[in-house]
């Protein structure tokens with residue numbers, strides 16, 4: 001009798017590609033006029049710069065000439081970026097506009113550009129595996145800059161997990177009990193808007209030390225807004241935007257703002273609490289595999305819903321089954 005042995009799972013052989021969507025690659029204040037940076041995202045090398053008029057631009061990193069990295073010692077010249085190797089200059093559409101030692105510019109002297117949008121204090125780029133134009137827009141973080149809310153606090157954390165697995169955590173109320181040591185699994189509901197786009201998690205935390213209600217809106221894997229309400233005027237917002245670095249590494253960026261009414265109660269300690277919470281998730285993430293076809297039980301409805309919802313962000317759904 002032939003014995004069938006399933007392929008051994010490894011950290012890489014079941015990990016899906018990156019879901020389409022908007023991903024933060026920098027805070028706005030971290031990129032000054034005239035500054036050039038290398039960015040590692042989607043397992044690719046990219047070059048980010050800000051032109052003299054203040055426009056944030058993101059492009060593939062490697063020069064079509066001899067392959068120098070434009071994000072390393074490239075130089076902003078007006079509304080263009082100059083290669084550090086032989087001085088070829090590329091405008092914000094990616095076209096080569098100057099070769100210092102030649103009048104004739106080859107047609108193929110062109111660099112691929114990425115759609116960029118700057119809002120909510122961050123620089124986002126649109127990722128699509130087939131380079132299609134953006135299919136949906138970014139949310140507005142209207143509380144930023146509102147005088148009833150505190151100036152934002154920031155935190156960053158690099159996590160050794162695929163971006164989808166991190167997002168899945170928000171639909172996983174059971175892990176709050178086991179990983180985050182809460183007394184009970186909070187009563188939670190997960191719903192999706194009628195058009196299928198945004199996923200909502202509502203948790204009733206009225207049995208917590210400070211009773212509250214929690215609402216998370218998940219716009220896509222890697223983009224979520226969590227609102228904690230202690231009372232109508234006592235609210236806190238944690239906004240999370242992610243940068244997939246490679247299939248198993250994700251940089252999380254948090255922005256925290258609270259209503260002035262609770263300014264003295266919710267500040268650094270909240271941010272520290274978030275970092276502590278992530279530290280609890282860390283050993284699970286660092287050692288798990290992405291489960292292509294998980295075995296779910298009847299109590300896992302919210303996770304099943306998440307898996308259905310997340311399919312819309314992949315072109316090839318066989319990737320995530």
Ligand code: FES
Nearest residue numbers: 063065066083086
């Ligand atoms: S490699 Fe960029 S100009 Fe030669």
Ligand SMILES: [Fe+2]
Nearest residue numbers: 169175179281
């Ligand atoms: Fe968690």
